[in-house]
Amino acid sequence: MDNLNSQTFDYTNLPKIRIKDFIKDMKIAKEKLPLDINELVDNTSLERALNIPFKIFKEIHKKCGPHVFKNSKDNINERKIDDTYNLTILEFQKKEIEKKKLNGFKSKTSARNPPTKDFELIEYLKELKYPAQQKIRHPEAILTITFYPPNQIYSQSHIYPCQIATHVDQKFDVIGLNLLTSLKDKIYCNSDYGLCEDISEDPEKPASYFTKDIFKSGFFLIENTFYNDMRQNSNVDYSEIIIKWTSDPSIKSGPYLSQTMESTKFDDLEIVLGKPYMYLHQGDCQHLFIFSDLRLINRFDPHNELLYPIRTFIVSEKLKYCYVCGLNPTKYITFNDPHVPDEPSLFCKECYMCLHYNNERKKVGNFKAYHYKDRNTTLNTRRFSTFLK
Template sequence: MNRSFDSYFGPPSQPINVAEFLQQANSELLSESFTNASWEQLTPEHRNAVEAEINESVVFQTSSQSLDQVWDNPVLSAHVRRQHESTVASVRDQADVPAPKGRKRKRDIAPEGSESTPEVLQLQEELDAVNLRCWGLTVESALCMRAAKNSDYNALDAPKKMGTGILHTLDHGDVGATRSSTPDSLRGHSPDVNSHPNAIISLTVYNRITYLPSCLTRSSQYAVLSTQTLADLLRVLPCASSNIPIEVLDAEGDVSGYNVTDQIGEHAGCLFCIEDLVYGDGRETADYAQKLIAHFHKLPEDKRPQIKTAPTSASETTFNALTLRTHQPYWILHQGNCEHFFVIDQIRHAPFRFNSIKSLNIIYRLPHASDPLSGYPLMLHLTPTVQDLCRACGKVPAVHSIVGDMRLGESPCLLCAPCWRMMGPPKNDEGVMVVPLVIPFVNH
């Protein structure tokens, strides 16, 4: 059931033309004199009430340390985690919910005296002083609790620069903030009309589950610039199909080995299907888009998808030229039959902060000091890869698949490099083939 829930998307938003979104964002900011019209229409009493609610809702507003500092401190982070696990266990007991399947985790017990240290006591006092109560877990929360899955974890400890895209933003000298009664969190800034800022598009990539082809699982998440192309996105996708070694054929055309140094790469064709338009790879011969349309023409007319070939290829099409919908899955096909799906999570207008466009209902903001100015697309999330362990030692991931070796008792047999070296060369190596396994994406 959890797998099925992860494969449902939507409801999708209205179609958003990225270029029109950028143009409208600039024009509306200029026409509204960089203030929030809805805020100016409120009465002073209503403004004070909203400001009071915002101030009470800010966690750690008067704290002596930030959330990052708490998580970087092993003593404080362990205390927060134990408090959360205790709350979750209490909610489960009250709701009489069955315990999660699998091996029961050992309850983390605090070392003696660690809960009474001054820094832990100060942190707990600050947490107890927070007036926000809507995030507390109630008995009904047990209905939405589940054990963590592999796709919930992030293999990256920081956003990873995957490309060469540069974020164009406004310098502080070119931005003049208006002074009004609008709070800082709702106040906009004056844009430079001669500047051409980017839109930052956050998207998530999903793959089919091998043993459940009808279900999807999250693979990775990215932040791309509106000036980048679809091919720029495809180039940074971690995909085993793009890392398969090239087969070496003998005189009779049979596979005699594999060339580890040469891989399939990104030259085996691709297509993107976005809003009933197919963007192919742009090859002079029949590209993937033309082949897909030709395949659909073989279907009965009543079952034929109503899609058309786009006028530009994936390497020529920037996100600025697209009309997208958030929470709508779009299809990627490459390397023959390797499929991915990507979903637009958010479209942000890079150089402005916290003003909403009424017609599009999109949030855009100023870049934060921690936002990289180069290296786009940025990889924000990467699901850890589950690798097969060596069949001999059972401790480390396998890197070789040995085919036809009678000493191993099974064919193919997955082995790590040290175990295969310890085995030594077979006495009769005819028919024995060492197939290198695809090395998963690694955060260098």
């Protein structure tokens, strides 16, 4: 709540969009336009439909048509450096391009190279076969939802407030038919895979449950309405105490409403594009998110409704390696470990077994151990499975 209220930008004057009304309005507008602009580029009826001179339209199509846009992987070798100026930075850029030509282009996500939709994934999904009854009925809206990393209220020292993370963490494409719960189940967060079961007595025992299997409650806060996940009888309505608190006239906030997430579809929502909303789960893990785009589905999108929501982007995390060998990725994390000076400590399987068990595989020392889970180990490492999971 504090994080949302701390935003200084005034969103009150921005128009609210009801998804159902958007689909209806776009359907009416689409009926007035030609069916396929690409097929009617040379047709003078397009000039009348768009109410712009046909010469201007041809120029726009030439510079902004689908043929212009390429994946950066395709045009990296076509990039040229202007030799007009003798600048040191240009020499560095030339060397970087030559390096990428030799080693192959690898995409990086940074502040200067913002995350984009994975077009190879979209093409892969479009080629999947599916029954006719799963085909999306037109017109249908696609919402692009951008999530930011979870914001902790206090830093580790519990003295200085943390800054809100501004880099993108995940992106999803959803359709109006999707329930809010379908998006909640696709959001990845490390706090959902918290440590629950001590496996120090049996290191080969697989993890049988995580925090997300115990604490399943959560809500989306969108336009003063809390959408709570109440699919399980044990789920808690996190918004109840907030609504009760804001009912006090001295609290200048609200009023707030409460609805269930499992009975609400995206086309029931009324949103403001670009306005920050909040997703809360695991008690106090808060994610800011925005609706960054709203459009009608087109021929470039997958038309199988069961594929949505589609995670079109997720930021990669730096792989954590074993504290002992520094070569292998982490598989175990220990606490109160007498064998190492660090608390907690991370181990690969080989180092963990050598340090903590004898030849008879009996535990040596009094410590607690858990399977280590992060984004790299939890999500399937195969390219497209990561996005579909």
